Amino acid sequence: MTTQPGHRRERGYSQRLRRMREQGAKPLPGRDGTPTHRNDGTGISIDCGWGNLHFAQTFESLNALAERMRKEGPGRRDIAFYVREPHVALAAAPQELFLDPSHTYRLELSTYRSSRRKLQGFTVRRMTNEEDAEAVNRIYAARHMVTVRPDFFWHRKDRALVYLIAEDNATGAVVGTVTGVDHMRAIDDPERGASLWCLAVDPQARHPGIGEALVRRLAEVFQARGNAYLDLSVLHDNEQAIALYEKLGFFQIPVYALKRKNPINERLFAGPRPETDLNPYARIIVDEARRRGIDVSVIDADGGFFRLTYGGRSVLCRESLSEMTSAVAMSICDDKAVTRRAVERADIRVPAEMETASADDVADFLAEHGKIVIKPARGEQGRGVAVGLTAEDDVAGAIERAKQISDRVLVEEFVEGDDLRLIVIDYRLVAAAVRRPARIVGDGKSTARELIERLSRRRAAATGGESQIPLDSETERALREAGYTLDDVVEDGQEVPVRRTANLHTGGTIHDVTDHVHPTLVEAAVKAARAIEIPVVGIDLLVKSHLKPDYVFIEANERPGLANHEPQPTAERFVDLLFPLSIPHAARQAKRTEPEEPCPA
Known part of the structure; x- marks a missing residue:
C-alpha cells in the first residue's frame, strides 16, 4: 500500500517547528532571499494567487490547520493538502470546513518517460509577461476557476511556483495553462515531491492534446529538477481528466484535501442539484x-x-x-x-432583403448583390440558413432546405x-x-471528415453536448469552396472553414x-x-x-x-x-x- 505523504516525516516537521518557535518564527526565504511563504511557527502555506496551499503535514496540530483556514480571504479558494486524518480535522471546524470530493493521483517521475510525439499547431512555454497572465485569467474565468491578480504571476519571485502556458502557433493566443508547485523549494520536502494545479484549456481551442502536452511538460520540468513525484487533485466525477492522467501513468493514492465552505466551493458541499x-x-x-x-x-x-x-x-x-x-x-x-x-x-x-418562392425569383437579386443569404423566415439555431451563395444551383438547393424549416423563405444581401x-x-x-x-486544422494525415468528427466531439464536450458540427450539404459546400471534399486529407497546418x-x-x-x-x-x-x-x-x-x-x-x-x-x-x-x-x-x-x-x- 502506498504510504501517504507526511506519515513518516510528521515527527521531523514537529521537531523543526518547535525549534522555529523557540528561535522566533520567520518566513521561509526563496532562493533569491525574498520571503515567499507564510510560516507563523504552526505550519507552512504558499500563496498561489487563487488562494493559499496549506501543507497539512507541516502543521503542529489539526486545530492549528483549521484556524489558518478560517483566515481565508474573500474571493479566495484555500486548499489544505496532505491531510493525514481529515475526519479529525473536520471535527475542529465542522461548520466551516468540508472534505473535498476529489481523488489524488501521483506520477512517479523516476519511471516517467517523455513523449516523442510532435506538438501539432501549438507550443508549450513558460509564462513571460502580463499579457500571458491576462490570457490565463480569461481561461480561468471561462472554466469557472478563481482568477488571479495579473501582476501576481509575473512580479512574483517565488521559484517554488512554475507557470506554463500553451500558445497557438498561428494566432499567438494562449489556449491552455498549468501551475506546478515544487515542494522542495516550498517546504524543504525530504520526499522531494511536487504537485500540479489549475490545468485548464480554452474551451474554444482548435487543437487536440493541449492538456496532455501541458501535463507532460510540467512533469519534465520537475523531473529535471530532481523531484521524485508529481501529485494532483481531481474531482471524483471528472472522468475525462482522470482518463488522461491514467493514460500518462498517474495512479490514485490515499491523500485528502480540505476546503473552506464559501460561495466558490458551494457546489462541492451543498448537495445534489x-x-x-x-x-x-x-x-x-x-x-x-x-x-x-x-x-x-x-x-x-x-x-x-x-x-x-x-x-x-x-x-x-x-x-x-x-x-x-x-x-x-x-x-x-x-x-x-x-x-x-x-x-x-x-x-x-x-x-437588403426580399421574400421568395423559387430560385427564379432570386436571379435579379443575386445579379445585383453577387453573394446572398438564404434563410427560413422562422427558425432558430442556424437551421436552414445558407450564407455566401453565388451559384444558382446552390441557391435552388438552399431554398428547398429552408422550406423544410419554414414555408416562407427570405433572401438577404451577403455582408462580409x-x-x-x-x-x-x-x-x-x-x-x-x-x-x-467552425474551422478544422489539418495534420497531413487525417481526412476532413475525421477532423470534423474530432472537433465536433471536443465542441460537444466543452458545451455539455449543445454544440456539434453536422455533416450536411452546408458543411460539404464550405469544404468545396476551400478545395476539399469530406474524404480528402487536409494538409498539415492548413485551416479550413467547415461552416x-x-x-x-x-x-x-x-x-x-x-x-x-x-x-x-x-x-x-x-x-x-x-x-x-x-x-x-x-x-x-x-x-x-x-x-x-x-x-x-x-x-x-x-x-x-x-x-x-x-x-x-x-x-x-x-x-x-x-x-x-x-x-x-x-x-x-x-x-x-x-x-x-x-x-x-
Whole structure:
C-alpha cells in the first residue's frame, strides 16, 4: 500500500517547528532571499494567487490547520493538502470546513518517460509577461476557476511556483495553462515531491492534446529538477481528466484535501442539484436562483422549463424566456421579416432583403448583390440558413432546405463581417461576443471528415453536448469552396472553414468582447430591444470589427443562451430582472444611482 505523504516525516516537521518557535518564527526565504511563504511557527502555506496551499503535514496540530483556514480571504479558494486524518480535522471546524470530493493521483517521475510525439499547431512555454497572465485569467474565468491578480504571476519571485502556458502557433493566443508547485523549494520536502494545479484549456481551442502536452511538460520540468513525484487533485466525477492522467501513468493514492465552505466551493458541499439533466442554458439560471434562496421547481427538464418563486412572486421560465417577455414581442422575434421591419422603423441599419418562392425569383437579386443569404423566415439555431451563395444551383438547393424549416423563405444581401451577439437585459448591455464559424486544422494525415468528427466531439464536450458540427450539404459546400471534399486529407497546418454560419449549435465558437465593443453597436442593440419591447434578448449584428461603428442588423433571439457568455453576469442580471428584491441591498443602492440608459463605454 502506498504510504501517504507526511506519515513518516510528521515527527521531523514537529521537531523543526518547535525549534522555529523557540528561535522566533520567520518566513521561509526563496532562493533569491525574498520571503515567499507564510510560516507563523504552526505550519507552512504558499500563496498561489487563487488562494493559499496549506501543507497539512507541516502543521503542529489539526486545530492549528483549521484556524489558518478560517483566515481565508474573500474571493479566495484555500486548499489544505496532505491531510493525514481529515475526519479529525473536520471535527475542529465542522461548520466551516468540508472534505473535498476529489481523488489524488501521483506520477512517479523516476519511471516517467517523455513523449516523442510532435506538438501539432501549438507550443508549450513558460509564462513571460502580463499579457500571458491576462490570457490565463480569461481561461480561468471561462472554466469557472478563481482568477488571479495579473501582476501576481509575473512580479512574483517565488521559484517554488512554475507557470506554463500553451500558445497557438498561428494566432499567438494562449489556449491552455498549468501551475506546478515544487515542494522542495516550498517546504524543504525530504520526499522531494511536487504537485500540479489549475490545468485548464480554452474551451474554444482548435487543437487536440493541449492538456496532455501541458501535463507532460510540467512533469519534465520537475523531473529535471530532481523531484521524485508529481501529485494532483481531481474531482471524483471528472472522468475525462482522470482518463488522461491514467493514460500518462498517474495512479490514485490515499491523500485528502480540505476546503473552506464559501460561495466558490458551494457546489462541492451543498448537495445534489435538483433535476441534474437540465441543459446548460436552464442550469445557469437555476443555480443563480438557488444561490439567492429562490425556490426552484423544475417543470420539464428536457424542455428547460422551470418556475422560480421568491416571497409572493412566481415566474415561469423556459431558459432565458420568461413571462416578462410578451407574446407580441416573442411573435416579432419569431418572424425574421417582421423583426426587420420593427427595427428598421427605429433607424437600425438592415441589409437588403426580399421574400421568395423559387430560385427564379432570386436571379435579379443575386445579379445585383453577387453573394446572398438564404434563410427560413422562422427558425432558430442556424437551421436552414445558407450564407455566401453565388451559384444558382446552390441557391435552388438552399431554398428547398429552408422550406423544410419554414414555408416562407427570405433572401438577404451577403455582408462580409464578424457575427456579433449582444445580450441586452432590462435594456442594458450585459455581454457581447464575436461568434466564429467552425474551422478544422489539418495534420497531413487525417481526412476532413475525421477532423470534423474530432472537433465536433471536443465542441460537444466543452458545451455539455449543445454544440456539434453536422455533416450536411452546408458543411460539404464550405469544404468545396476551400478545395476539399469530406474524404480528402487536409494538409498539415492548413485551416479550413467547415461552416459559413457562426451558430454555437453547429460548432461555432464564441469570444467575449464585452469590455471593448464600440458604443455605437451597444446603442444599436439597446434601440433594437426597445423597438421590439423585449426585456431579455440576443441581438445579432454583422460588423467589420467590434471596435468600429459599422454594422447591419441580422436578427433578434427571444431566448438567448446565457451560459454561452460566461464569465459575464448574464444569469445574475436575468434573476435581478425577475426578482429585484433578491439583489443584495448594497447592489440595489448602487443600481439606483446608475443612468437610465446603459453606459456603452
